[in-house]
Amino acid sequence: MPKRTWSEETAKDRIKARIADVKTVTIKDYVRTMSLEAIPxxxxxxxxxxxxxxxxxxxxxxxxxxxxxxxxxxxxxxxxxxxxxxxxxxxxxxxxxxxxxxxxxxxxxxxxxxxxxxxxxxxxxxxxxxxxxxxxxxxxxxxxxxxxxxxxxxxxxxxxxxxxxxxxxxxxxxxxxxxxxxxxxxxxxxxxxxxxxxxxxxxxxxxxxxxxxxxxxxxxxxxxxxxxxxxxxxxxxxxxxxxxxxxxxHPIGAFSFSRHTPPFRTIDLQVLTPGNSRRQEGTSIYGDIDNFTKYVTARVDNDDDAKNVVKTLHVLRSELDSVLFDDFAGKKVRFIGDCIHGIVVEGTSQTTDDDETAKNALLCAAAMRSSFNLAMTEMKAEGIDAGDLGLAVGLEHGIMSVTRLGMKGERVRCCISRSVLASEDEQRRCNGRQTAMGPELYDHAPAAFQTLFDESRRRSDFDYAAANDALNPKPESQKSAGTGASLLRPATSAAAAAGFTFNKAAAQPSRNVGGFS
Missing domain, CATH: 3.30.70.1230 (Nucleotide cyclase, GGDEF domain)
Structure with missing residues (x-):
């Protein structure tokens, strides 16, 4: 079970494995006889x-x-x-x-x-x-x-x-x-x-x-x-x-909601249907690779340059997915171009722990930036032209619905809510060094993160080291703050001990927060 922590050593091992995955890359010109399904x-x-x-x-x-x-x-x-x-x-x-x-x-x-x-x-x-x-x-x-x-x-x-x-x-x-x-x-x-x-x-x-x-x-x-x-x-x-x-x-059928027992890492998106949808509070995360289109445009016409694009995208997206899924027990909803959309939740089968969810979602965002920077360093060390890319991250907390739309056999994943749209808006107001959170997530974030992000709810270079320093201040800072307790610890919940089940009771928010119910 993931402990909601990030390790540079673990991330480096993953990144090296992903680089090995694309040691050999082939660029082909598309012709009418080729299929674009299941591209290697x-x-x-x-x-x-x-x-x-x-x-x-x-x-x-x-x-x-x-x-x-x-x-x-x-x-x-x-x-x-x-x-x-x-x-x-x-x-x-x-x-x-x-x-x-x-x-x-x-x-x-x-x-x-x-x-x-x-x-x-x-x-x-x-x-x-x-x-x-x-x-x-x-x-x-x-x-x-x-x-x-x-x-x-x-x-x-x-x-x-x-x-x-x-x-x-x-x-x-x-x-x-x-x-x-x-x-x-x-x-x-x-x-x-x-x-x-x-x-x-x-x-x-x-x-x-x-x-x-x-x-x-x-x-x-x-x-x-x-x-x-x-x-x-x-x-x-x-x-x-x-x-x-x-x-x-093929009638659409009525949409019916139940809660998923946290974390979202265990949710099986492939079994969701309109009548078997999930709805509960959680945090939505958008991580977009900044400057990627310019990077691709400059390399698309030359085979050797284009190979670097494929390698870079594979390594970066795979590592961002691993941070979300393996390190912080979140779930990738989908990749949208060079952007990853993920969701995170902590709590029990009956209620969402909003504060713990907010803290771990922000730690996940910080770890994504650390892994991103580490991946860029490792790729350059391997001679891969990864350009001058950055990562823009946006987050927001709120009630969200997760399901799949369409007909049986060809359904598409869907995660929608006001907070999902807001998290994408937060990402859009960031450059490649910034992380931004919406007002609802800000209200549930640890006080140390609220101070770090200030009223703008946006911060540059918010990586795992910065998050750790904020949550675990040095002794001098601890004395002035009046506490020596560490907030950077593995998440725990009754759900972890109870195993993972789907509650078939109608899904409702854990409590009325900011107009959500």
């Missing part, structure tokens, strides 16, 4: 394609439909996401696009076909984006408790990216690294609805460049031009009819 660890495909990101803008509205973040708003939000995921999945299959990831409210897809025709690929992506937007406006109302239409923003870019294996153990799928994926994601990040495309992609199809790509959506005429050029094999009405038949044959 030491292989990457260079793919020339169009990247499309779709962000559902009103997910916050769904989560805040009630003043208290109770079961009602979580059930409605999950039903909302589930319906839209199933509709979008059908569309991507119909147009032969590659579904890369569906992370809560955000979709990433890639168009590699038609091969050797970038203009046609871009028109196809634009037409598909509009088809998805039109369909999602019609898939909200499914009965007595109608859901709102999805408000969407789309980002599109085109170019070369590296496709690698995204994950370990049971979560393997393709991941695309490079500037077009990043630029498409950035264009999707905004408040206004519409389809937003980079000047790089606009130039390919012969459209004028614009001064502000984030404020200039494609016009109706441009979208119509793409629809005519792409001539997609399905229409809005056909997709909606197919979606309705799919729902009738």
């Amino acid at each position: 660890t030491g292989v990457a495909y260079r793919v020339d394609g169009v990247h499309l990101y779709i962000d559902i803008l009103n997910i916050d509205d769904m989560l805040n439909i009630t003043a208290v973040e109770g079961e009602t708003c979580h059930k409605r939000t999950l039903r909302f996401l589930n319906q839209h995921y199933r509709a979008v999945r059908d569309i991507l299959q119909d147009v032969e696009a590659i579904e890369v990831d569906f992370h809560n409210q955000r979709l990433h897809a890639v168009f590699a076909k038609p091969y050797d025709d970038e203009t046609a690929r871009i028109h196809k992506a634009v037409a598909t984006a509009q088809l998805i937007r039109d369909v999602l406006k019609k898939t909200g109302d499914d009965g007595s408790d109608p859901l709102p239409a999805a408000k969407t923003r789309v980002g599109i870019d085109s170019g070369k990216a590296l496709a690698v294996n995204n994950g370990r153990r049971s979560s393997r799928e393709p991941l695309f690294l490079g500037n077009p994926a990043n630029q498409a994601a950035k264009r999707a990040g905004g408040e206004a609805e519409g389809i937003f495309m980079t000047n790089t992609a606009r130039k390919v199809v012969g459209w004028d460049e614009v001064l502000d790509v984030d404020a200039t959506a494609l016009t109706a005429a441009q979208i119509e031009e793409s629809e005519d050029a792409a001539d997609l094999p399905v229409t809005v009405d056909e997709v909606v009819e197919q979606w309705e038949e799919d729902l009738a044959d």
Whole structure:
């Protein structure tokens, strides 16, 4: 059982093993005969394609439909996401696009076909984006408790990216690294609805460049031009009819929640379904590799340089996952590009120990930074060009729901709540040396960490040594503080002695904190 501590020696041994995993790396150019499923660890495909990101803008509205973040708003939000995921999945299959990831409210897809025709690929992506937007406006109302239409923003870019294996153990799928994926994601990040495309992609199809790509959506005429050029094999009405038949044959079913006995390390995400979902307080952690897109873009065209990208990503992500899972008994929900999303909880089958969860989550974040820095040092010692990368970490505490959406045999993991969205926002306000926490986590954090982070709730260079120094001050500081007790100790709980079980009682928060219930 993990003791919620970090050891430099243990981390160094893991990192060396991960470096050995990718001693030999092969870079291949993607061709029509290749499959991107189950890409081996030491292989990457260079793919020339169009990247499309779709962000559902009103997910916050769904989560805040009630003043208290109770079961009602979580059930409605999950039903909302589930319906839209199933509709979008059908569309991507119909147009032969590659579904890369569906992370809560955000979709990433890639168009590699038609091969050797970038203009046609871009028109196809634009037409598909509009088809998805039109369909999602019609898939909200499914009965007595109608859901709102999805408000969407789309980002599109085109170019070369590296496709690698995204994950370990049971979560393997393709991941695309490079500037077009990043630029498409950035264009999707905004408040206004519409389809937003980079000047790089606009130039390919012969459209004028614009001064502000984030404020200039494609016009109706441009979208119509793409629809005519792409001539997609399905229409809005056909997709909606197919979606309705799919729902009738394979109903979503009611969402039902129970608690998971801490820690989250023991939760089996593969068995979760709408009727077998988890809901309880916990801390959400986002760790994003800063400067990674620039690092990849400078190396994607050269095989030797690209090999270093594959090695660096494998070592860094594997070690971040190990810190979360092995050292602090947390659970990786998924890798999102060069970012890891994880969850941590301490307590019993009936209640969450909010203070202990907050402390160990922050220690986990500190250990992630120490392991990250150690991995960068070890890779450079091995002659791996790891560039000038950093780690931005964001955390927030609150009630969260964990489940899987979609149909049996092809479900996707989902962890959603106000605190999950807030933890990602906290990560976004950090540079590669910073860690930030949300206000709820700050309230439960040890006083030493509150002082260290101050009212900004953000700190540079918060590694394991800094955390240890804060929790275990030197004798002079101890005298002035009036205590010599150490807070940096292994977590304990009744759950550890009792074993790990699933409580089938309806999940409720342990107590009313900050409006959560």
